[in-house]
Amino acid sequence: MAGFDINIVSHDAMAGENRAEVLCEMGLAYATGRGRPIDLVAAHKWLNIAAIKGSDRAAGLRADLAASMSKTDLAAALRAAREWMTMH
Numbered sequence: 001m002a003g004f005d006i007n008i009v010s011h012d013a014m015a016g017e018n019r020a021e022v023l024c025e026m027g028l029a030y031a032t033g034r035g036r037p038i039d040l041v042a043a044h045k046w047l048n049i050a051a052i053k054g055s056d057r058a059a060g061l062r063a064d065l066a067a068s069m070s071k072t073d074l075a076a077a078l079r080a081a082r083e084w085m086t087m088h
Helices: 002-006 018-032 040-052 056-067 071-087
Strands: none
Touching: 018 040, 018 056, 040 056, 040 071
16 A cells, blocks of 8 residues: 555655655545545545644644544554555
8 A cells, every 4th residue: 555655646745844744645635535535544544644744734633533443443543654664
């Protein structure tokens, strides 16, 4: 999944300070189904990564999303974010 997701945005958009906000937007896209099917696990993954990269907005959205997720889905999202961070 990470390879597909990272190809959604241009390399220029992923550069510098803008990166956390681009990742936050990816999380929002998965949370709302904007341009793709709704996937709360993927949404949490990208919001988590964005929060780690410094997006306060993503941190708040991630917390709101986590409150509505099952423990199993939340664990899967955290695992996916950890795997992505290890690879990138």
